Amino acid sequence: MIISILQIAVAVVLVILILLQERSGGISGILGGGGEGGFYQARRGLEKVIFRATITLTIVFAGLAIIQLIY
DSSP: OHHHHHHHHHHHHHHHHHHHSOGGGSHHHHTTSSOSSOSOOOOOTHHHHHHHHHHHHHHHHHHHHHHHHHO
16 A cells, blocks of 8 residues: 555656656757757756656656565
Protein backbone atom coordinates (compact mmCIF):
# COMPACT_ATOMS: atom_id res chain seq x y z
CA MET A 1 0.00 0.00 0.00
CA ILE A 2 2.77 2.43 0.93
CA ILE A 3 4.62 1.61 -2.30
CA SER A 4 1.56 2.58 -4.35
CA ILE A 5 1.27 5.92 -2.55
CA LEU A 6 4.99 6.61 -3.05
CA GLN A 7 4.71 5.70 -6.71
CA ILE A 8 1.79 8.10 -7.22
CA ALA A 9 3.66 10.92 -5.45
CA VAL A 10 6.79 10.32 -7.53
CA ALA A 11 4.71 10.23 -10.72
CA VAL A 12 3.08 13.57 -9.95
CA VAL A 13 6.42 15.25 -9.20
CA LEU A 14 7.93 13.65 -12.30
CA VAL A 15 5.17 15.05 -14.53
CA ILE A 16 5.70 18.52 -13.04
CA LEU A 17 9.46 18.35 -13.63
CA ILE A 18 8.98 17.22 -17.22
CA LEU A 19 6.58 20.09 -17.88
CA LEU A 20 9.05 22.58 -16.38
CA GLN A 21 11.79 21.65 -18.82
CA GLU A 22 12.52 23.93 -21.75
CA ARG A 23 10.52 23.17 -24.90
CA SER A 24 13.41 23.56 -27.35
CA GLY A 25 15.18 20.61 -25.75
CA GLY A 26 12.80 18.13 -27.37
CA ILE A 27 12.12 16.96 -30.90
CA SER A 28 11.72 20.50 -32.25
CA GLY A 29 15.21 21.36 -30.99
CA ILE A 30 16.72 18.33 -32.71
CA LEU A 31 14.97 19.07 -36.01
CA GLY A 32 16.08 22.70 -36.04
CA GLY A 33 13.05 24.38 -34.50
CA GLY A 34 14.99 25.52 -31.45
CA GLY A 35 17.35 27.71 -33.37
CA GLU A 36 20.45 28.76 -31.51
CA GLY A 37 21.63 25.74 -29.51
CA GLY A 38 21.78 23.03 -32.16
CA PHE A 39 21.74 19.41 -31.03
CA TYR A 40 23.74 19.82 -27.83
CA GLN A 41 23.18 22.59 -25.35
CA ALA A 42 24.94 22.88 -21.99
CA ARG A 43 22.58 22.91 -19.04
CA ARG A 44 23.30 25.42 -16.31
CA GLY A 45 21.81 26.38 -12.99
CA LEU A 46 18.21 25.47 -12.31
CA GLU A 47 17.83 23.77 -15.69
CA LYS A 48 20.61 21.33 -14.71
CA VAL A 49 18.97 20.62 -11.33
CA ILE A 50 15.60 19.95 -12.96
CA PHE A 51 17.22 17.66 -15.55
CA ARG A 52 19.08 15.61 -12.95
CA ALA A 53 16.03 15.45 -10.66
CA THR A 54 13.98 14.15 -13.59
CA ILE A 55 16.49 11.38 -14.25
CA THR A 56 16.68 10.49 -10.55
CA LEU A 57 12.91 10.37 -10.11
CA THR A 58 12.56 8.26 -13.27
CA ILE A 59 14.94 5.70 -11.76
CA VAL A 60 13.07 5.83 -8.43
CA PHE A 61 9.74 5.38 -10.22
CA ALA A 62 11.03 2.38 -12.17
CA GLY A 63 12.47 0.89 -8.98
CA LEU A 64 9.16 1.29 -7.16
CA ALA A 65 7.35 -0.37 -10.08
CA ILE A 66 9.73 -3.34 -9.96
CA ILE A 67 9.35 -3.62 -6.18
CA GLN A 68 5.58 -3.53 -6.55
CA LEU A 69 5.75 -6.34 -9.11
CA ILE A 70 7.83 -8.50 -6.78
CA TYR A 71 5.68 -8.06 -3.69
